[in-house]
Amino acid sequence: MIMHFYVFLFFIWIFQFTEVDSSDKLKVWFEEHGLVWLENKDGSMYFQHLELPQGKITAASPLTYAPIAMGERFTHTFSHVDADVTGKVMVVVDTQTRSILAYAFQDNGQFTQWPLYEGISAKVNGIAVDWMTHVVYWTDAAYDVILGVAMEKPNMAEVIVSKGLDEPHSIVVYPQKGYMYWTDNAVTNPRVMTSNLGGRHVNVLFRLHNTRATSLTMDYGEERLYWSFEAFDGTSRGITSVHIFLKNSNITMMTSQPIQGLAYFNHQIATIESGQLRLYHVITGRNKAELTLHAFASVNVTGDPRDVIYLSPERQPFRHNTCELSKCPGLCTKSNYTEFCHCMHQDGERSLMCDPYSFTGIVFAKGDGLYTTKINFIEYEPRKFRKQIEPRQLLNTQYPIKALASDFYKLRIFFYEYHTNILKSVDTFSDSEPSVISTAIGEISAIAVDTSTHNVYWSDRKLSHIMVTSGNGTFPYILHSGLNNPEALAVLPSRRYLFWSELGSRGLFRSSLDGTGRTDLTPQTLEIRSIAIYAIAVDYDYD
16 A cells, blocks of 8 residues: 655755766766765765766776865765766755755756755665656655655655565665665565565575675666675675676675675776775676776875765666656656556556646647647647647637646646736646636736646836645735836746746746746846747656
8 A cells, every 4th residue: 555745845945965066077976977875064065076087987087076065064974875867956865954955956056945845754764766756765664665756746755565564674766677776784684675666576696694784885887786785793894786686696795894885887886985085996707707806096084974875877877857848746757668557546566557737738828718639749740730730629718818837737727817817727637617806907918837836926127026735725825026118937846947038138038936046037048138038848758
């Protein structure tokens, strides 16, 4: 049975980190090979970055690291980290605030932080990000469960695996094949486990026998798992590797120090041992069954290092997220090349397929109401197109509609009736009557919806401001005031950004969705200074 955890989240986002690096360095951080680890220095948390040269690293290679961002003292204590490289998002476990937090970094060096889930236990020991579906997984040994939350649906976590776990610890995901792997660290039953990303087909992959795994990483090219281990009596410790399909025998290398972090990269492994970042070469035998690790370099770290990960666009190949078109009310997860949904109140094996929305065409205002063409244009040749283009009325309205926007996760349309000066909404999956969202209107020029929080934004050209409210019209708030004839409006949920234009200044502007960090983008695109911008659209796949 699927369990659900709900916490209502509105439009107050927390900014407690400081950017400490240039935009050029930030691009290198995500677009080139490198290591990132967490570091606690005198109560402040750092994202530390070590750029790695291409090819084989040697002891003579320059290995210098620099912080990407740092936090206010004593506000966070991060224990584990993973990343979505394409999305430039870091996800961390914060044991101090008991939260799963996301940090979306921008090319200009700025970032936005928001809580993905608040109220975790004190025994969250591992985290992993599926960069294809944007689902974040974590283990919780207090309740013996693995949970997941979609980045687009903060604080709506679901239990992915709840049976057969015994003190789950580290976790990794394999999105290309639809698998996840984790370690169970119970004294009586230590082991490496596997299931698909939907939590089905849970199996024991490898039994550990009197040792517990402290960290887990994966070589996607060779499809091998690596984990660091320590005997329960403390007499031995080391690193073990095994093929995910058990094709080759497992190989173990003993180490002298406990390992707190482990990351595989380019036939090399990085570990955190006794306050140091150590690098090993992975040497493969002729039959690919003989593995040895050769230590060749170490980096002295001034603070207290925590988890370490390897970042490279080659490690996380881009793939379109088919779950974006799912009407599943819970999590949509990839499972063996097929998209499955975690749906509310569905028992058993949860095999409901992720269906597309009720229509995949467009919605537009025309005379006496809202209309839709219930097609996807790219699926039809020009000759067949005319037969499919006939619009269908979705809603009859008494007055003209001047602006509209959709929340495709809620299957809801928001629209502005010009003569009545009312902002309304209507569901598209039922015959429900439109409901009033706001009457505090001068004249709306554009509407936009944050599909992560379901908050609604609109620009008001008469009142010279931008408003925001929750999806049902509660908690209205003036986000920006004193604007110079605001017109176009757009939201980019994955980056937590709001974009708008002002006809008076002929400018293009951006801020965070909570109104902070207002930036004039016009100097960066001087060619638009002479243009009046009346509409903005966002490509969600490529930002």
